Amino acid sequence: MKERPILFSAPMVRAILAGTKTQTRRICKPAEAQGLSYVVDCQDGTWGNEEGDMPVFSCPYGRAGDRLWVRETFARIDGQTRPWIETDYRATYTHGDRLGDRLGINKRWTPSIHMPRHASRINLEVTGVRVERLQDISEADAKAEGVQMPDGTPTPPEFWSYRQEFGRLWEEINGASSWEANPWVWVIEVRRA
Structure with missing residues (x-):
């Protein structure tokens, strides 16, 4: 078991503490850098492409059983x-x-990036890791990302969805048009340790 740091914003820390955030998505830099059109799970904690013409890569956030400690402001x-x-x-x-x-x-x-290990109050256990396109997120997975209906909305409007709210949050964090770019992402499933 390895331990690694991971940064979260204040709203996502509150979602973790509330038990509503059990997944996080981070850009999969190796797949993006190689311009892959598909990614294959090699079943040994690494990923690559079917042709095997590129080096395999592993998730920088670990694999099932590893731990993450949350860095926050x-x-x-x-x-x-x-x-x-x-x-x-x-x-x-x-x-x-x-x-x-x-x-x-x-x-x-x-800032969260400067938090030392001893100051962290939240430990997470990685329960699963996969690679997928950002826009492949399901409604259930978007809910597991900890997103909520905007404040002041009495009931969910007909056109509102967790997936749509996650897309808005993704662009807020990663910049305009980052949702439309549909990058490869690590999907890290976690639970409080």
């Missing part, structure tokens, strides 16, 4: 006599929880 809380006595997490922090808030001291948030 955080703030280090130092004590008067000791450094780093606690950690606040932006995804779930409520302003006013700390004395510094009441004194008007601005919290110094640190």
Whole structure:
């Protein structure tokens, strides 16, 4: 079993904590770089193409049984006599929880990429990995990505879907037209460890 870090935004951290996010999709750089028209699971934790004319590649997030530790935006809380006595997490922090808030001291948030292992509060176990085209996501898988109906919508409109909301979120994170590009993605299935 190996352990690797993985970054998540605040809304996705909240979805993990709520138990609604059990999948994540990340661009499969080897398949994209090779311009593959199809990807084959070699059944040994690696992927490639049927012709075997390119090196096989493996998922940088691990395979079933491996663990991921979540990196998220955080703030280090130092004590008067000791450094780093606690950690606040932006995804779930409520302003006013700390004395510094009441004194008007601005919290110094640190980007998720800089979170050290010891500050992580969420561990995930990889339960499955596959490669697919982004737009092959099903409605059930889009729901497993942790997306929700936009705030203020009393009931799902007839035209709303988890898949459509996931496409909107994907473009928000990856840029305009990134959904239409339909890249190869790693589909990493996880559960809280």
